[in-house]
Amino acid sequence: MNVSTLTIGQIQQGLRAKSFSATEVIQEALRYAAAENPKTNAYLLFSEERALASAAESDRRLAAGADPGPLAGVPLAVKDVIVTRNLRTTCGSKLLQNFIPPYDATAVERLESAGAAVIGKANCDEFAMGSSNENSAYGPVRNPVALDRVPGGSSGGSAAVVAQGTAVASLGSDTGGSIRQPASFCGVVGVTPTYGRVSRYGLVAFASSLDHIGPFARTVKDAAVVLREMAGRDPHDATSANAPVPDYSASCGQDVAGMTIGVPREYFDGLNSETGDQIQKGIQLLQAQGCKVVEVSLPHTPYAIACYYIICTAEASSNLARYDGVRYTSRSSGARSIGDMYNLTRGEGFGAECKRRIMLGTYVLSAGYYDAYYLKAQKVRSLIARDFQQAFESVDALITPVSPFPAFKLGE
């Protein structure tokens, strides 16, 4: 058994054929992850006890002839902005260095019910704000493919553990590219599902109208299985979609001939040649499989970042207001008055990027500026959404580069 290359399907086969037990897989994954972690700093914490308890339960079910679940014996890492009961969850922030959540995120609960073993928490940018994983209070993560380069962010740890082979799958979160970009930088599969597809209950809120939980995996099929197991309506998240969850993995391997793929021209401006070449190869591959490729336009693309920056910081400034020194472990020792308690706790606890976003968000929501910035951005957001609706009237899917360049070096 080579834990660094196993897929979920191979684990299922191995368990049923008694080639190995779930406990053996998880023990080996924990051993390998602990040995490899000093290279990348991708894990902030290992949860041996919890993982081995999940594995023991899977083995008990197998021995009793029962179905252990589609994720039995699967070593899973969870981004540290997703809460895990009785397991420290820091959000990559000094402010939450001692935070022990009293409950599990719905996504985690569902994956564990399907047999997955949570082996540890993955490093990330502080409160998921960043695109290089250099904003973590616990040190940067290194890209396992090239250790002098960043893994991307903010789910850098979650992408790195899958690329390194120390977890078979992981959970990340994406607000403005935080699953897609590290998946691209590390060369693994990452899926940001449609908003509402996966419950956000237990995902520490950054920008609530943009936050998504999604999987990283070694194969598309593995990602499809993980997504299927955690998707669906959750009464704890009013924005979770009340729509049936298909078996995404059943679509894997099916013919794509006859599908129409749109290539939005605005996404190809200023592309690094290496990235452009790879995308062209992907497009040719789809054409060879019988897809029709057409150029489309998403005319508001150049405004997306400005629009995103206003909306995400506005929501973040509101969401991060809860770190006030009262409830979440940290309070400045210098606080003598209630005002000091707020100001000093937050000033000492948040890193530079979080402060910048809280400030910008507070500014764009403040009296006199709301209409000019926030309301304007929400209107532009409608136009951006309309671009996509129009494109999807004539195409089945869009193909774009995730980032205009590959993983860059730390400190660049």
Added chain:
Amino acid sequence: MKITEQEVRYVAGLAHLQLTEQEVGRMAHDLDEILTHVEKLNEIDTAGVAPMAQVLYQAESNATLRPDTPGATLPNETALANAPLSGSGQFKVPRVIER
């Protein structure tokens, strides 16, 4: 300059965020840059465009309603477990009203 250091101090007050003098200067510079960039949105005519207030816009208007039935809540002790300071089943904070 779109934002002065004085305005940065005012906004930091609204956000209850203590900034050092050095941070104030840096913040004024950074915010100025970002605010200049986001001005780009004014190139777009949004007259008659409704702001996006709801992401799940295809959902029915009552999609987020549910029966009002009581469910399990966290026990008091558990809810207070992460408090920096608590006592008598309550969060404790510095004195708010002076005697």
